[in-house]
Amino acid sequence: EAGVTQFPSHSVIEKGQTVTLRCDPISGHDNLYWYRRVMGKEIKFLLHFVKESKQDESGMPNNRFLAERTGGTYSTLKVQPAELEDSGVYFCASSQVVSGTDTQYFGPGTRLTVL
Amino acid sequence: QKEVEQNSGPLSVPEGAIASLNCTYSDRGSQSFFWYRQYSGKSPELIMSIYSNGDKEDGRFTAQLNKASQYVSLLIRDSQPSDSATYLCAVKLDGGYNKLIFGAGTRLAVHP
Numbered sequence: 001e002a003g004v005t006q007f008p009s010h011s012v013i014e015k016g017q018t019v020t021l022r023c024d025p026i027s028g029h030d031n032l033y034w035y036r037r038v039m040g041k042e043i044k045f046l047l048h049f050v051k052e053s054k055q056d057e058s059g060m061p062n063n064r065f066l067a068e069r070t071g072g073t074y075s076t077l078k079v080q081p082a083e084l085e086d087s088g089v090y091f092c093a094s095s096q097v098v099s100g101t102d103t104q105y106f107g108p109g110t111r112l113t114v115l
Numbered sequence: 116q117k118e119v120e121q122n123s124g125p126l127s128v129p130e131g132a133i134a135s136l137n138c139t140y141s142d143r144g145s146q147s148f149f150w151y152r153q154y155s156g157k158s159p160e161l162i163m164s165i166y167s168n169g170d171k172e173d174g175r176f177t178a179q180l181n182k183a184s185q186y187v188s189l190l191i192r193d194s195q196p197s198d199s200a201t202y203l204c205a206v207k208l209d210g211g212y213n214k215l216i217f218g219a220g221t222r223l224a225v226h227p
Binding site for chain 1 (some may be wrong): 119147151157158159160161164166203207212213214215216217218219220
């Protein structure tokens with residue numbers, strides 16, 4: 001079974017540009033999460049989809065970030081316009097509740113560098 | 116005060132020894148606790164989850180949870196150089212919140 005995949009693995013853009021990150025969850029997983037780790041800090045939650053609906057977007061830093069999950073399959077996270085402080089590693093995770101437990105499986109991350 | 120605190124390390128142990136990793140959390144509403152292992156440049160990989168007070172063993176790994184003291188620990192017996200990685204403690208709150216709250220991680224170095 002394929003794991004969570006993310007594209008691209010690395011992205012280098014200039015301040016003010018737009019970047020779109022993609023996450024493909026494990027097939028059949030209704031829950032999809034975005035997290036971010038900035039340099040030297042802990043991994044922080046951004047938002048949570050259940051199928052195509054945003055369940056919790058309390059971690060989204062500001063309105064420059066837009067996440068979508070059309071059709072309840074893959075998800076995109078767009079940053080527009082990008083700022084220097086957006087640099088970091090963006091992780092996607094997916095899960096399916098089984099017997100009341102919810103194990104989140106993480107993708108390899110997208111390393112975003114804003115110059 | 117951070118929500119989940121871990122000593123950043125590095126924690127250096129000799130091969131074959133027991134590595135003890137600790138984590139404290141601030142929210143008494145925390146209900147689920149996880150240990151992830153992350154090799155440099157790789158994705159976090161779940162190695163243990165624990166939901167009730169006490170010990171939970173899985174192979175060389177033992178997770179310990181004490182909700183009264185708000186700490187969770189991970190013991191790695193017979194440590195191997197391949198265990199060298201960053202270990203992330205994560206908690207999930209009660210109340211329908213699925214998000215994980217992570218500590219900054221402890222770097223473990225197992226030397227031959």
